[in-house]
Amino acid sequence: MMKDFSTTAPPLEVHDLTVAYDRRPVLYGIDLTVPAGSLTGIIGPNGAGKSTLLKAVLGLLPLSAGWVKIFGGPLAQNARRTGYVPQRESVDWDFPVNVMDVVLMGRYGHLPPGRRPGRADREIARACLDQVQMLPLARRQIGNLSGGQRQRVFLARALAQESDLYFMDEPFAGVDAATEAAIVDLLREMKARGKTVVVVHHDLSTARDYFDRLVLLNVRLVAAGPTAEVFTPELLQKTYGGRLTILSDVVQSLGEEP
Amino acid sequence: MRRLGWFVALLVLTTAAPVEAARIGEMADWNFGSQAARFFSLQDPSVRYALGGSMLLGLCCGLMGAFLVVRKLALMGDALSHAVLPGVALGFLWGMTKNPAAIFAGAVGAGLLGAVVVQWIRATTKHREDAALGFVLSSFFGVGIVLFTMIQNLPGGAKSGLDGFMFGQAAALGPEDVWLLAGVTVLALGAVGLFYKEYVLTSFDEGFARSLGWPVKLYHYSLMLLLAFAIVSALQAVGVVLVSAMLVIPAAAAFLLTDRMGAMLAWSAGFGMLAGAAGAFFSFTGRSLPTGPFMVLAAAALFVLALLFAPKHGMVGRLWRRRSRAARIRRENTLKAIYHVMEDGGFREEVVAVGNVAARRRETAVGARREVAELQRAGLATEEGGRVAFTPEGWQRACEIVRNHRLWELYLTNAAQLAPDHVHDDAEVIEHMLGDETVRRLERRLNYARRDPHGKLIPGLADLAAGAPPSERAAGFAEKGAA
Incomplete structure (x- = not known):
């Protein structure tokens, strides 16, 4: 079901956002608007503040300055419309929960304090697990999964949130080729259903294929817009500086392709 | 640092006046049997208080300890429990x-102050946290001492009975103490029961919980408050x-037994109650024995049992599985030798x-006889008068293992471009690991090849099923090939 977003506020609007650790700014004066129904990749070199931007937007880090609006309001008001896929390393995979337990956590935002997930929530969680081809592993303890399978569990949890706007922190990091392809399919399907997805991405060589909009970040915002407009040698050079050897290869291939 | 703290504590205990609090063990003529009988009859109210109180504290500590262990905060319990000591003293003063009531208030206050200082x-x-915990633990404990x-x-201080707080004296539990324990346990059970999903999610993935807009700090500090209540x-x-130890050990044992948080809470609380009861029992039947060490020893014994016998993570199970795998590989190698x-x-x-099998296996005759006997027990071969024959199942397994070996050798030489004399050792290991699915893929990949890199025939599915030697098929194949 496509929603008409033309009359509503954009899913994400960031104004003059600044985040500092020990007074050293790691993000400085970011202005950003993510339009509804877009698939946006955040790219930039290591230490550019990609994950920091995501966490700041989600209120996980204090802002030094600026503001963030989700669907035109504060995050707290629209938390249910916002889904989140953290980095895999952020949790302890020896924790005594199984795959189904974790996916059910995606339903927790819809439940008041003290209410346990019910049968309807279980049905949704099962459907989401099936969507990432993980249903047969539902009863496995989460430590007993490969890197790609762990990522799929997190994606299924996000799907179970049934949100309109998703933030994903490095979902492609350290996954096998099959999982990478599955995630790309999933992202396109979410876009087709009118969801807005913002993804922190580290791999420059795939960024152009995966996303229809890009945010080029290096402490400051270098550029943001449709991939075709911002994935240019000049802007990439400006984002990565001379620091990356892969860059010259990618820039070269850009020149070669028609 | 901690060892020093204990040493100081021991010094205080030994220099202090003899304990005045009534120890039930001293009242009657001491006799293990009659004491045990008194304990189990539960006639004596002080036995009921000691047993009830110890089990309640085990339940409560087990519940809270499970959350500490999964949050990797086990040392937090240690720091908090030492930090409450000055509060106990102030509550007495x-x-x-x-x-x-005064001691409870003082101790909870001191414990929370300790938690705040750590933060x-x-x-x-x-x-990092470890240094902060070390500082709070030892300095608060020092002030307490x-x-x-x-x-x-102080005048009258020697009769305070406060030294019971150092190593525990379940026998000195009065009705007020038991009611207090019961109240705290009900509170802890209620909070964990009501906010189970909140406590589990904030423990597992704090960032995700905050992205839902949950008051994560509130849940954390309410858990710390319950923890302080339990400790005090x-x-x-x-x-x-x-x-x-009562916070960490039952929970650590439970963690070995299960992969689910709910089950872990139940096991942990159960172990805590069991350890509490055991501590009360030994303290009662022994002569003037402190309760704490016996509870902890009972908990430690449960932990060792879990370590050894837990179904999935236990050492005995793991050893058994490894041994049975080694035995399977040995059987398969014998089958292969007979086939050869x-x-x-x-x-x-x-x-x-x-004797030929022994020569093939490069083994003594005794060793080969033992291995053949093992095959016989497994129903894979029968032996009579120094000669051995496959059962149908044995023949099938022997063909499978030889086929696995030769397919793998062929795969390595064809696909990985290894020389034929480099592939045998690798195949020796892999042959025992290949699953049916992989074998089928290998066969497809190798176009159902009939001969391995050394020119030997690879047993096919027909040989496995029919029990016929591969020579017949080879003849048929050769004829077809010639035709």
């Missing part, structure tokens, strides 16, 4: 009596020094001398 050191210095020594020297109410029975001997003889005979 309030009215110079062991007023449970403050972490937030404002470059120290100083205050305790002062109380001992348990002090009288188990003592400051060892209460952290038959193959060398052109499959003309279906019976093979054990």
Whole structure:
């Protein structure tokens, strides 16, 4: 079901956002608007503040300055419309929960304090697990999964949130080729259903294929817009500086392709 | 640092006046049998208080400890339990009596102050949690020891009975203590029962919980408050020094037994109750024995049992699985040796001398006889008069293992471009690991090849099913090939 977003506020609007650790700014004066129904990749070199931007937007880090609006309001008001896929390393995979337990956590935002997930929530969680081809592993303890399978569990949890706007922190990091392809399919399907997805991405060589909009970040915002407009040698050079050897290869291939 | 703290504590205990609090063990003529009978009859009210209190504290500590262990905060329990000591002393000084309410309030206050100091050191210095916990644990404990020594020297202080707080004296539990324990346990059960999903999610993935807009700090500090309640109410029975063991050990044992948080909470609470009851029992039947150490020993025994016998993570199970795998590989190698001997003889005979198998395996005759006997027990071969023959199942397994070996060798030489004399050792290991699915893929990949890199025939599915030697098929194949 496509929603008409033309009359509503954009899913994400960031104004003059600044985040500092020990007074050293790691993000400085970011202005950003993510339009509804877009698939946006955040790219930039290591230490550019990609994950920091995501966490700041989600209120996980204090802002030094600026503001963030989700669907035109504060995050707290629209938390249910916002889904989140953290980095895999952020949790302890020896924790005594199984795959189904974790996916059910995606339903927790819809439940008041003290209410346990019910049968309807279980049905949704099962459907989401099936969507990432993980249903047969539902009863496995989460430590007993490969890197790609762990990522799929997190994606299924996000799907179970049934949100309109998703933030994903490095979902492609350290996954096998099959999982990478599955995630790309999933992202396109979410876009087709009118969801807005913002993804922190580290791999420059795939960024152009995966996303229809890009945010080029290096402490400051270098550029943001449709991939075709911002994935240019000049802007990439400006984002990565001379620091990356892969860059010259990618820039070269850009020149070669028609 | 901690060892030093214990040493100081021991010093205080040995220099203090003999304990005045009534120890039930001293009242009657001591006799293990009659004491045990008194304990189990539950006639004596002090037995009922000691047992009930110890089990309640085990339940409560087990519940809270499970959350500490999965949050990797086990040392937090240790720090909090030592940090409450000055509060206990101040609570006593309030009215110079062991007023449970005053002591409870003082101890909870001191414990929470300790928790806040830990957070403050972490937030404002470059120290990590371990240094902060070490500082709070030892310094608060030191202040507590100083205050305790002062109380001992005050008029009437020697009869305070405060030293029970150091190592625990379940026998000194009164009805007020048990009611307090019951209240705290109900509170802990209620909070964990009601906010189970909140406590689990904030423990597992704090960032995700905050992205839902949840008040994560509130859940964290309410858990710490419950923890402080549990510690303080348990002090009288188990003592400051060892209460952290009752938080950590039952939970650690439970963690070995299960992969689910709910089950872990149940096991942990159950182990805690069991350890509490055991501590109360030994303390009662023994002569003037403190309760805390016996509870902790009982908990430690449960932990060792879990370590050894847990179904999935236990050491015995793991050893058993490894041994059974080793035995399977040994059986398969014997089957293969018999197959090879038959193959060398052109499959003309279906019976093979054990001596030839020994030669093939480069083993003594005794060793080969033992291995053949093992095959016989597994129903894979039968032996009579020094000669051995496959059962149908044995033949099938032998063909499978030889096929796996030769397919793998062929795969390595074809696909990985290894020389034929480099592939045998690798295949020796892999042959035991290949699953059916992989074998089928290998066959497809190799176009159902019939011969391995050394020119030997690869047993096919027909041989496995029919029990016919591969020579016949080879003849048919050769004819077809010639045609």
